[in-house]
Amino acid sequence: MTSLPAPIVSVDELSVAYRSGGREVPVVHEVSLAVSPGRTLALVGESGSGKSTVAATLLGHLRHGSRITGGRVAVDGRDVFALSARELRRLRGGTVAMVAQNAGHALTPSMRIGRQIAEAGGEVPVTELLEQVRLPRPRELARRYPHELSGGQQQRVAIAMAIAARPKVLVLDEPTTGLDVITQRGVLDLIGALREELGLAAVLVSHDLGVVAHMADEVCVMHAGRVVEAAPTRRLFTAPAAPYTRRLLSSVPRVTDAGLALVGEDGTREIRPRAEVPADAAEAVSVRHVTIDYGTASRAVDGVSFSVRRGEVLALVGESGSGKSTIAWALAGLRVPSGGRMRAVAGGLRGGAAGGSAGGSAGAVAGGSSDGSSGGASGGPSADLSGAASDRSAGLSPGGSAGAWSGASSGGRSGAPSGASPGGDGDLGVPARRRPLALRRTVQLVFQNADTSLNPRRSVGDAVRRPLRFFGTAGSRGEAASRARQLIADVRLDPDFADRLPAQLSGGQRQRIGIARALAGEPEVLIADEITTGLDVSVQAEVLRLLDDLRRERELACLFISHDLAVVRGIADRVVVLRHGVVVEEGPTDVVFADPGHPYTRELMAAALEPEPGVGAERAAVAVEGWEDAAGPGGVWVELGGGHRVRRWRSADG
Amino acid sequence: MSFLKASAGVAPAAVPPPAPVRPGFAARTWRTVRSSRPAAIGLAIVAVHVVVALLAPLLTPYHPTTGDASHALLGPSADHWAGTDQYGRDVLTRVLYGGRYALGVSVTATVLTIALGAVLGCAAALRGGWLDDLLMRVLDAVLSLPAILVLLVIVTALGTGSSVIVLAIAVVCVPQVVRVVRGAALAVVPQDYVTAARARGESTWAILRREVLPNITDVVCVEFAMRASWVVLLISSLSFLGFGADPPTPDWGLMVSENRTAITVVPMASLAPIIALATMVVGLNLAADGLSKAWGVDRIREGA
Structure with a gap:
């Protein structure tokens, strides 16, 4: 030095x-x-x-x-x-300038971009500054308001303001933080270039x-x-x-990890292999050609199809605005799709977890004994799924008016949908309020932001008890209280946390409570919407490990939504890559990561930054520069075998 | 908030010794009241008013409505501490009894107003859409009318019974409460825990009661404080104008009205009810301000 x-x-x-x-x-x-x-x-x-x-x-x-x-x-x-x-x-701005975390909050919403940058003081003309931060059409952009810009553009404007007075x-x-990988890569490249240009x-x-x-x-x-x-x-x-x-x-987490990393006290890493999903695992959720619109003008999700099986983690990957959270909300019943079908296929409840479950309005008790299998007339669109559902099933199926599945016998007989009552076959295409109670319980959502997902005025025990009582999974008050403590212990927290308020918990602990609350409904499908975003890496590792343990223990079908490819690599069995509401690639995680077929997937991979200097730069070279969508009547997919398929595309050059 | 206590008793045997139980609702309130001088003073003043109103028959040998014409318009003396009015009634006795009417009618009217306003405000924020639009336009229309004018119209049309006055007060005050509560609830509604309750498919009422209302308690309490003192004044104004309590009911507003012509002769006959009114309004304000802190803001601070 x-x-x-x-x-x-x-x-x-x-x-x-x-x-x-x-x-x-x-x-x-x-x-x-x-x-x-x-x-x-x-x-x-x-x-x-x-x-x-x-x-x-x-x-x-x-x-x-x-x-x-x-x-x-x-x-x-x-x-x-x-x-x-x-x-x-004079020091601030003149000699030292700051770029804050959330540029959207740092810009005055009622002031045009140009005036705001001019106000930052400095001799450099506004358009020149905007050009310097690589914003297209600077003259037009200067007349816009902050809310008309994307997150990445806002951050670029904030950088332009910071360098306006030519600080040192x-x-x-x-x-x-808060930008998706591709935008992040762009902003970082910009900062790097400016550093060189201005000698900052x-x-x-x-x-x-x-x-x-x-x-x-x-x-x-x-x-x-x-x-x-x-x-x-x-x-x-x-x-x-x-x-x-x-x-x-x-x-x-690294993009190269084939499973979750378990970190020892001394910093040694051990990769835990992913849980094997049985080849005949039953489908828990199926989404077919779903489209979701915001208003009449914009289509957030366009013809997306996928399915998640019991015990499987399916990752939805894409940058912000790709429609992945919209799908999560639709599955949770908070947004109604404008087309397509979404179905939950109810399987038998897990033996251990089902103990004492009263079933609420769930009417259909299949068989009667825990091993009883009622064959049931196969009906409904999901009949082709010959999934031998959980062989530990307790025979209590959360049927209600949802198509009740009989618990499969321990002898391995295929489960079959029985008594699909008209109009209620586990259809997830209706808002939560119109779904039968048992179906609502089947699909549970864990939120991204643990700070706002818990009611600050209610103890965390109360947050977990509420769904227990509401879904009728716990009969009495006392039972709900003890089950809540059990659930809090299940997410690896001290049960005495039940008496605490969310504000007395750390971010990671709050996120665990969020998971416990989702588990209280004894769901079969868990939707994890960016649940590790905003957590510190060590806390993130713990939460991921917990999620992985839970899906093993409870055979949860898990829809894991993330923009962080390294996290996805560690936890997901299969990956669906979304771009502008369209699936561009899907397949088993290892296959997709080893050989991404779609240029967008490659772009995502290239943008992922690893904690190894120089690694990302090499991968960036693999990305295809120009491409266009080539899906048409002739075919939408290129099948690569083993469930790996890529949406047709062609290079823009020819 | 009994859940705090309920949850403490059910620890499974296997769990290590429970952590010290957090102070309960009552203990927390008591602690805040003790630490906040204004709250303590305010509560004390209101308590004195309530006790005095309840115990009025024991505190004074005189009857509030029957007077002795031979002892009219007397100044303060050992027999009549605050003197007598033009009909020879003991002023102090009437002031003591007057708290009954003021407290009873205003507390009822305020509770009704706040309850209606809070529910409507939360519902408007939670449901949004046409319900919100319709409700707010109707309330805006009511808001644009002068309060005392609306009161007078209602009372003239329906009579001066206390139930009519309570209803009339509700009509006048609810729109303002709805406006404030709706604003506070709008900040709570987009939170994820409300979304979680929606995803569970809970009813609007359950979401309101469990998720939204507890988070705007402080706003509702402050509203209660402001409205209570305002309502006391409004009712007294009504009595003063002759549309509230019917003579010879002992009521502060009515007393001021009756005795103001004789204010130069027996000033205490007008001043005593004014002092009673003023102390009650100030007491209500201080008490509710302090309580809103105890229930609302401070609990979050404890957690941090």
């Missing part, structure tokens, strides 16, 4: 604390770092590690109630916290080790307010010294 020019940013022994209840709580403890012009330093750590606090001090900002208890922050040779208010204002240092606080020093705050590996020259790993390890990027990722860094690195 001695050969480098003098650092433009230097932080020496910085300590920050805030007062709470008359006590000093340290948030940052003796942190030192230095950044030279043209270099990028990454601050890495999990939430609460103090990385954002340190980054904000570069702009002379402290959160309300915090104060500096020691050390000094110098930018461009001046002590930031010794500056007067006027000088500080750029502070990037989670600049791409950059401080990048991120919890995403893939982003850090891609962008940074040096990395500071922070944990609980301290720097655990500081090293050049390549060294840190190839030979991490601190145990915490090793654990952190091991927790990151």
Whole structure:
């Protein structure tokens, strides 16, 4: 480092604390770092590690109630916290500029883009700035309002505002969190290019080790307010010294993992092979040619078909706006499809979980004894599925007016739909309120944002008890309470958490409660809508492991929605790739990842960033530059065998 | 919120010793009330008013409506602490009894108003669509009319019974409560836990009661505080104008009206009911403000 020019940013022994209840709580403890012009330093750590606090001090900002208890922050040779208010204002924007996490919130909604950028102050014309951040047709764009822009475009505008006054240092606080992989890749490439062009020093705050590996020259790993390890990027990722860094690195899922990684205390990784889904597993949910429209003008989902079998994890992958969450909401009964069929095929309940289930309005008790199999007249469209449903079935089927499946006998007789009552054959094409209770219970949704998915005024035990009582899976109050505690234990939490409020739980714990609440209905289909997005990597690994355990234990059919390919690779058995509401490729996970057939899939793969410097760049070369859809009357799919098929496409060049 | 206590008793035997139980609803309220001086003062004032109204017959030897003409228009003395009015009735006695009417009618009217307003406001926010549009336009129309005018029209048409006044107050005040509650509920409705309840297929009423209302308790409490004091004043104004309590009912507004002509002779006859009215309004405001914190805002802070 001695050969480098003098650092433009230097932080020496910085300590920050805030007062709470008359006590000093340290948030940052003796942190030192230095950044030279043209270099990028990454601050890495999990939430609460103090990385954002340190980054904000570069702009002379402290959160309300915090104060500096020691050390000094110098930018461009001046002590930031010794500056007067006027000088500080000149420092911000002029010397140091910040790009915040959520650009959509950072832009004033009622002001046109052009005026907003002009207000950021600076000599550079607005159109030139917009060109510099690679936004198309800058003149027209300057006249638009922030809400007319996509998330990636908003982030680019925020970057344009940050570089408007030609600062020397750029502070990037989670600049791409919340953007999908392809948009993220674009924004990161832009930041990289600007850094070169303008000779900026950059401080990048991120919890995403893939982003850090891609962008940074040096990395500071922070944990609980301290720097655990500081090293050049390549060294840190190839030979991490601190145990915490090793654990952190091991927790990151990789696109190359063939299963979920189990991380040991010392940071060793062990790949757990995926659970084998029996070849004859019964279909739990089938979606055929479903289209979903928003209003009359825009079609979010267009002719999507897939099915999920018991015990199988099917991943829906695609960038934001590809319609994957819309499908989840439609399955959960929150949005009505405008065309196609969605059906749930009710199988027998699992033996262990069904103990004591009262069944609510579920009327049909197949057979009578736990081994009894009533053959039942095969009727209905799902008759072709000769799935031997769970052989541990307790013979209590959640029928109601939904097409009740008889529990298959332990002798392995095929289950068959029995007594499909007219009008109610497990049809998921109607809103939740019009579905029979047993069907509503069959399909359960886990939400992306654990912060808003739990009622802040109700104890988490109450959140789990409610579906137990509502679906009638627990008869009495006392039983519901003890079942709720059991469910909380099932998601690997202390049952005493039942008395806590959501605010007293961490993000990962809240997400587990969200899963417990979904399990309370004893579902057969679990829809996980981006459930690990926004969680720290180690917490994400735990939640994924839990989900994997649960589907093994309960033979859940799981629809896993994600834009993170590395996560999908670890947990999913099959993958469906969505683009603009259309399936472009589907197949077994390993096959699709080993040999992506569609250019869009390749683009997604290339955009995924791995915590290994330089890896993503090589894969980017594989992506096809121009292509167009070639599905027509002649055929929509190219079958590649083994369930792997790709929507027809041709290269745009010819 | 009894669920907090209910859940504590059912720990399976296998579980390690339970964590210390969080303070219950009553304990939490009590703690907040103790820590907040305004809330304590407000509650004390309201409590004094309630006790006095209930115990009025024991506190005074006089009858509120029968007077002694020979002792009319007396100043404060040992026998009549606040003097007597033009019919020779003891002013203090009438003030003490007057709290019964004021408290009874206003509390009933406020509770009815808040209950209706909260349910309508939440329902409008939750259901949206044409129901929301229709409801809000109708309420806007009511809002545009001056409150006292509507009250006078209703009372003139239907008579001056206390049930009529309660209803009339509800008609006048509900639109404002609906507006405020709807605004608060709109912030809660898009939350995922409401979506989760919808996906379970819960009824609108169940979602309202379980998911939405608990999250706007503070808003409803503050509304209660504001409306209660406002309603007390409104009812007294009505009595003052001669459309509320019928003479010789002891009522503060009516007393001010009756005795204002003699204000230079026996000022206490007008001042005493005014003081009673003012303290009650202030007390209600302080108490409800403090309670809204105890039930609403502070619980979230505890969790953080």
